Amino acid sequence: MRLSTLALVAILAIPLLVRADDRLVSYSREVVPFLEEHCIACHDDGFETSDLALHDLPAMLKGGRRGPAIVPGKGVDSALIQFMTGKKQPQMPPKTSIALDQIDVIKRWIDQGAKVDDTGALAAKREQARKIAAQEAAAFASDAPPPVTGLAFSPDGKLLAVAGYKEVAIVDPATGKTRRHLAGFPEQVTAVAFSPDGKWLAASGGTPGRQGEVRIWSVESWSEIGVLRGHADTVLALAWRPGKNQIATASLDKLILVWDVDSAKVVRTIKSHADIVNGLAYSPDGTKLASASSDKTAKVFNAETGLQIAGLSTHQDAVLGVAFSPDGKHLATASADRNMALWKVGEWNNPLRGFGHTGPVYALAWRPDSSSLWAGSGGRPSFLSYKTQDGNRAAPIDEGSMSKDWVYAVALSPDGQSAAAGGWDGKVLIWGLKDGKKQREFVPGKEE
Ligand code: HEC
Incomplete structure (x- = not known):
């Protein structure tokens, strides 16, 4: 009984997993929101901790002090992944760790060639955010000592x-x-x-x-x-x-x-x-x-x-x-x-x-x-x-x-x-x- 249930699960699960792996990871819908939530605070354009910005693909390819953050097609060899899994230190993000299944999504995106979809909309969104930040900074500069x-x-x-x-x-x-x-x-x-x-x-x-x-x-x-x-x-x-x-x-x-x-x-x-x-x-x-x-x-x-x-x-x-x-x-x-x-x-x-x-x-x-x-x-x-x-x-x-x-x-x-x-x-x-x-x-x- 047990064995057969397990076998059934296995039979059902394998094709599902394969399909999940094959699905193309979306840069704009999955990778960007992930980076914005966990990494951008310290690795933004103009705020590059360890010289690393993660706001767009060219910045990731350029990488930081230790070299490129990603190697398209090679998730396991990409610093972005290695620092999150703890393979390279210090742990990223510092002092917390990201669930492995979330890291796996980013790894698959790199494995799939680090393709960028929807750059136009994203760029516009970032430009908008940057304008707001600049306005806030100007307002701040004008009256705060x-x-x-x-x-x-x-x-x-x-x-x-x-x-x-x-x-x-x-x-x-x-x-x-x-x-x-x-x-x-x-x-x-x-x-x-x-x-x-x-x-x-x-x-x-x-x-x-x-x-x-x-x-x-x-x-x-x-x-x-x-x-x-x-x-x-x-x-x-x-x-x-x-x-x-x-x-x-x-x-x-x-x-x-x-x-x-x-x-x-x-x-x-x-x-x-x-x-x-x-x-x-x-x-x-x-x-x-x-x-x-x-x-x-x-x-x-x-x-x-x-x-x-x-x-x-x-x-x-x-x-x-x-x-x-x-x-x-x-x-x-x-x-x-x-x-x-x-x-x-x-x-x-x-x-x-x-x-x-x-x-x-x-x-x-x-x-x-x-x-x-x-x-x-x-x-x-x-x-x-x-x-x-x-x-x-x-x-x-x-x-x-x-x-x-x-x-x-x-x-x-x-x-x-x-x-x-x-x-x-x-x-x-x-x-x-x-x-x-x-x-x-x-x-x-x-x-x-
Ligand atoms: C709280 C700030 C902070 C956050 C958030 C953060 N990092 Fe970092 N990151 C650092 C610091 C500081 C270093 C430099 C560490 C050192 O040199 O010892 C660094 C370095 C790195 C490096 C090595 C860069 C190089 O070439 O030197 C990578 C890759 C990296 N971070 C990836 C990430 C990723 C991916 C995330 C999000 C999952 C992330 N970081 C979130 C602060 C942060």
Whole structure:
């Protein structure tokens, strides 16, 4: 009885399967909707992760950094399939997997020669979508302020440098008034930092995929005294080395460069991270350099030799920031895995403590007396502080007064009396730390 049922099923099923396999897969009705649902967010025309766009057949044939995405007629040999089945890593789409029968549809389309049906209608649909996106972008650009991606107080506490779109605004933190705009960058400025002696201000940025740059101004005259160019992609972070006229820079190009500021020459190239370097910090005595990378590690280097002292791997996702405590005893790391870790300098095997947030942690700052650590995040609340000693929350700031948006940049005033935060909504907020009350909120350059 059993056998015969099975046999019957088999007899019935085989021709059905054969027929299903023979059916031509439609590019416009099956492949495009699949790619749009699972892949286009990261592999679109003009937004090509790993240089790969999947918006049309020529783009797939051209492929990405590792070569063509598809080989017509050969589904199993096509990267598009291999990355989805896990035959090649990393898994695509990242962190999820697609049901095998769905992958099989795409594989059959490639096996059948990757034929494109109905290009006209599709192209029109995409063109329409692109127009809408362009209109939205234009509307957005017209009234929304650019995000704040970096903040730094001058060592005397009298100035606050704010990194924005194409420029750095120099603001008086006591009034919120913008005193000066330092222009010259082709795109968003990614970081700002005063030299430890307060004489110079440096800011970083660049042209994506082409060139990174750092501009340096004299704080006294606000004249630009130099530009550091050497990275092949945008510079994301910079740090002045205490006691030496050196700047370290980190870039999308995965490199860390150390520059002699006087000659504007690279004195060291640190090729250690396997992915983008997002953050940098020197220890207060200038002997160590810490870095944060999308390869999920933070590293500590001997600042003099560039040799690695330690690799810190506790985070499950990109490390976005690093900061040494001003007393040199601790290092904090911040990550896209929504965690922050506190390390005792010299004890690099395990962090002393971890702090969980509800969103990625983008920025770190220490109170000048090293008593507390401050973090800006994409979570709720977006701005948090912890006591170094026991990890408990420090000097709470009224949560209702915080930005509802992601906080990308934080800074503590040198007297330790106020804290500043800025982020996606383009506003800078300043709180007094005695009472946790918000003192000021402004968009640089937009105050009346
Ligand atoms: C959340 C973003 C994201 C999504 C969604 C995504 N990818 Fe990717 N993809 C990446 C990243 C990041 C890389 C580069 C990985 C690396 O180099 O380590 C990549 C690389 C690839 C590569 C290799 C390209 C090359 O030549 O370097 C292929 C092929 C690929 N993805 C296919 C797909 C397919 C097919 C889908 C949909 C099923 C998809 N991806 C969805 C982020 C994404």
